Amino acid sequence: MNIIEKNLPEIWPTILDNSNNGILLINDQGTILFYNVAAKLIFGRPVDVDLIGKNIAKIRPEAWPDLKNIIETGIPQFKKKITVSDVTIIANRCPVEKDGKIIGVLSVFQDISEYETMISELQGYQRLHRELEVIFESSYDGLYITDGNANTIRLNRAYEKITGLSKKDLIGRNMHTLVEEKVIDHSVTLEVLEKKKPITILQQIKGDKQLIVTGTPVFDENNEIFLVVTNVRDITKLNTLRGQLEDTKRINSRFYQTLQEYDGIEHALKEMVIKSQAMIQVVKKAIKVARAETSVLLLGESGVGKSMLAGIIHKMSPRKDDPFIKINCGVIPDSLMESELFGYEKGAFTGALQSGKAGLIEIAHGGTVFLDEIGELKLDMQVKLLEVIEEKTFTKVGSQHSTKVNVNIIAATSRNLKKMISEGSFREDLYYRLNVVPISIPSLRQRKEDILPLTLNILKKFNKQKKLKRRLAPETLDMLAGYDFPGNVRELVNIVERMVIMCEENQIGLADLPSEIMKKDGSIPKFTSHQGSLKKILAGIESQVIKETVSRCDSIAEASRELDLHPTTLWRKMTKHRIKN
Structure with missing residues (x-):
């Protein structure tokens, strides 16, 4: 015991x-x-x-x-x-x-x-395993996994479908053997194991089937490869992989450019308030040239919106986040032009700042310079501007050294530069440097369909600015629509502001219109009270506007677009007023 x-x-x-x-x-x-x-x-x-x-x-x-x-x-x-x-x-x-x-x-x-914790963890692992298994087998691409010795561990159904090879023929077999037996012509797995980095190759399997194959190494804690994961995609039906990739890139590029252009047009339509096809085409051209970063020459009468269009070109260009400097060559005195444009060194002249001063061109470095009224620039300044465009350099007043500068030039003028060249007041070489892409902006009288939306937009801004509730009577809008506006948009802004201020009532009537509109010959006829009712007067105005538009346009379609009427409606009104085509 x-x-x-x-x-x-x-x-x-x-x-x-x-x-x-x-x-x-x-x-x-x-x-x-x-x-x-x-x-x-x-x-x-x-x-x-x-x-x-x-x-x-x-x-x-x-x-x-x-x-x-x-x-x-x-x-x-x-x-x-x-x-x-x-x-x-x-x-x-x-x-x-x-x-x-x-x-x-x-x-x-x-x-x-x-044990409860272990069971919970085990269930979690089992759930994760099931999820990974589903993902592995649901992949559209073929997946092929080997260990660090190139022995096949597993592959998914997509790989079997793409290659025509079955799991029973591959699992457990070494990639060296499969290559030797010419089951596959080339193994990305073996390259990955040799070079220890991801490898992508084109591979041919059993005949003409072409695959793009990417092998990726998986490293353990000792930085040794313990798995190689291979992704396989069938590209047999593509003419060539390179061609398709390039086509995709081109399509993406065109799509992106189209989106940019569309966004730019939408932005410009809101900012400039455009309805006419003529101005829409102008904006499209401006947005297209904005991406090219080349010299642009804006042509058009004073007040048509050249400055605003220059701003849109800058905003749509790759330089949009850099400075946009506006320079009106017609308002800077000749004696100050050089120092304002190009700056000066300290002590360059009497009254100069001791620290010197950067010119507007230098301030705009990396961005865009808008030179309005370029025709007012004197010949000596034209030479210096040519240097900025051709050499991308300039020289400050009082300096012996040139300064590098990177700017894109947008110029604008209401003058005939070709005539100025023949007269010797504008350099021909500068003209061709500026006139790489000319954009002509039509006057307001050439795009009368823009008058109404412009007028309402301007009225809205002044009402908000002055905290008023002015509105335009229909007959007032009709009179404005028939006016030629020799001062273009600038004149329209001036007239609307004047009516907003001087109007005694909230509704702006015919009596509030400036006399130059009421008396303007060749636009809308002036009807006196003895000519009948308001309905008759408005009918007469409508007849005159249609008659002038039809005679000015080349076709009924063009006239209907300008009047913002359906062609059938225009025909009906022409018949009513006995207007011949």
Whole structure:
């Protein structure tokens, strides 16, 4: 008999205390008769606190109903899952009987919190594995995976479909063997393992099937390749991969340019308030040339919007985030022109700043210079401007050294530069440098369909600015639409502002129009009160406007576009007013 057998009654509690399972014995009243250390720890009680004689109903009140039921019914509980604080346990509870009477309950339980965590993690891994499996098999491209020794581990259905090779013929086989047997003509996996970097190749498999194959190495913590993932795409149906890629690039480029042009036109239409096809074509041309970053010459009468169009060209150019400097050559005195344009060094002349001064050309470096009224620039300044365009340099007043500058030039004029060249007041070489892309802006009288939207937009701005609620009577709009506006948009702005200020009522009527519009010959005839009702007067105005427009235009379609009428409607009105085509 060994020492344990001899002393078993005395060391039995010690044996039970070494058990990882909690053991608890209560009598039929719930009084704790025995417990081991594991039970106390699971209950969250300090080891040095004695629980003998305590009632389980007070220590673990949530457990007492089940224990009491066992005492009353004699039915044991097995694998009962219980949460005690943050601990999850599995308990087996059996009644203790003596002489046919239940005298207590023995409960043996185990902390399974770690197992629960492990199960949860395992389920997470299993779910992730299923998701990755679905993704792997759902890929449109073929996927082929080898280990770091070029042995095939797995491949997806797409790879089988693309190559005509099956998993049973490939899995477990080495890429060297597959190449030797000419199953494939070239292995990207072997190149990746040799060069230790991603590789893309064109590959031929079994006949004429052409594939683009990209192999990517996967490194372990020791920077050794342990996997090679290969992506396979069938390009057999393409004429050539290079051609398709180039076509795609060209399509993307054209699409991007079209979007830019569309956005630019939308922006310009809102900013300049354009409705006429003539001006829409002007804007399209301006946006197209903006991307080219070349010299532009804007032509047109004074007040047609050359400055605004120059601003749009700048905003649509690659230089849009750099300076946009406007220079009106007609307002700077000749004596100051050189120093204003090109700047000066300190002490260059009497009254010069001691620090010197940067010229407008230098300030515009990287951006755009808009030279309005370029025809007013004297010949000596034309020479210096030519240097900026051709050499991209200029010389400050009082300096012996040239300065580099990078600007794009937009020039504008209302004068006939070719005539000035013949008269010797404008340099021919500068003209051709500026006139790379000429854009002629039509006068307002040549695009009368823009008058109404322009007028309403200008009125809206002045109402907001002056906090008024002016509106234009229909007959007033008709009179404005028939006026030639020799001063173009600038004159229209002037007239609308004057009417807004001088009008006594919120509605601007015929009486508020300037006399030059009411008396203008050759536009809309002036009707006096004895000529009939307002309806008759307006009919006469309509007849005169249609007659003038039809006689000026080359076709009914052109006249209908200018009048913003459907051709059928124009024909009906011509018939009504007996106007011949």
